[in-house]
Amino acid sequence: MRKLFALIIIAGFLSSCAFVAAPVTGFIYTDVKAPIAVTGNTGSTKVGTAKMQSILGLVATGDASIEAAAKSAGITKIHHVDYEATGILGIIATFTTVVYGE
Amino acid sequence: MKTTFPNIALILILLGTWSMQLNAQKLDKYYMQHVQEGGDLFFIHPFNAYSNTNDKSSLEFDITYLSGKDSATLNFTYFAKDPKPASIISFHTDDYMLTDSTTKIYIDFNKKKWGHRFSATFGFNELKIIFNHNQAPTISIETDIDIMSYSVNSKKWLKYSDAIQKILYIIETNNK
Numbered sequence A: 001m002r003k004l005f006a007l008i009i010i011a012g013f014l015s016s017c018a019f020v021a022a023p024v025t026g027f028i029y030t031d032v033k034a035p036i037a038v039t040g041n042t043g044s045t046k047v048g049t050a051k052m053q054s055i056l057g058l059v060a061t062g063d064a065s066i067e068a069a070a071k072s073a074g075i076t077k078i079h080h081v082d083y084e085a086t087g088i089l090g091i092i093a094t095f096t097t098v099v100y101g102e
Numbered sequence B: 001m002k003t004t005f006p007n008i009a010l011i012l013i014l015l016g017t018w019s020m021q022l023n024a025q026k027l028d029k030y031y032m033q034h035v036q037e038g039g040d041l042f043f044i045h046p047f048n049a050y051s052n053t054n055d056k057s058s059l060e061f062d063i064t065y066l067s068g069k070d071s072a073t074l075n076f077t078y079f080a081k082d083p084k085p086a087s088i089i090s091f092h093t094d095d096y097m098l099t100d101s102t103t104k105i106y107i108d109f110n111k112k113k114w115g116h117r118f119s120a121t122f123g124f125n126e127l128k129i130i131f132n133h134n135q136a137p138t139i140s141i142e143t144d145i146d147i148m149s150y151s152v153n154s155k156k157w158l159k160y161s162d163a164i165q166k167i168l169y170i171i172e173t174n175n176k
Helices: A002-015 A064-074 B006-023 B124-131 B154-175
Strands: A029-038 A048-053 A061-062 A078-088 A092-101 B030-036 B042-054 B060-066 B070-082 B088-091 B095-101 B103-110 B113-123 B140-144 B147-151
Touching: A048 A064, A048 B042, A048 B060, A064 A078, A064 A092, A064 B070, A064 B103, B042 B154, B060 B140, B070 B088, B070 B124, B070 B147, B088 B113, B095 B113, B095 B124, B113 B124, B124 B154
Parallel strands: none
Antiparallel strands: A029 A078, A048 A061, A048 A092, A078 A092, B030 B042, B042 B060, B042 B147, B060 B070, B070 B113, B088 B095, B088 B140, B103 B113, B140 B147
16 A cells, blocks of 8 residues: 555656756756747847746746846847756756847 | 655655755856857846845846946846836945946736836946945835835855855956
8 A cells, every 4th residue: 555655656746747848858957058049130238037937847837938038128139049947856947038139 | 665665755855955956056057158249248147035124025136247348237126016116226235335226127017016127237346345245235226105125134145145256256357
């Protein structure tokens, strides 16, 4: 009975983990940066970020849109967009969109 | 076989602790550097540990600096039950005060709160004084209606300011 209970807990844990979308992910730990887009605009003087977060894969909140990131720094001409993805053991995962521009 | 679950749990806890320690030692989680023509652009990630002493609402700020400039831009966000546009932002310690007028980026309403996003410009050397200070500064937001005061846990500030001191040193050294 205890084995069954342990298996259910582990299965539940693994099936509802908070994993973050990224080109490469780590089950134990993820901390990666990658590109999203580049435009033809030149030069950046401002940086804006927008974040979303998931806890245990059960609750996910936030607005990590390019629009939200650009708005946070008053960017009207976007130069390029990157993102950062972090996650620890499927417990907490964070995705941040980073917009550079002016 | 009976000890399988506690063993797995222990391994996961140890791996989690190890990965968090790994994360804590990394300076690049605090900032980004974009190399470009006309000067490198540095961005210090938002710091969200400040809270209002009265209504427990939060304030977060980030800093953008373009190399070669004498000043840096501090963008900040705070929430209130009513719209309260900021006119002045100040950092206070017992023996130092850093003040600047603000520029509105936007004001919006979401989840029963008014969100205020404003910008201020501070001298690079003035910011260095704040982050090198051994006392956690209080932040004051002056509006037409009142003055809101935000404070931070000393331990959180010391950890954060220690990282920012190093980043400012990197920026200054590479500027020369």
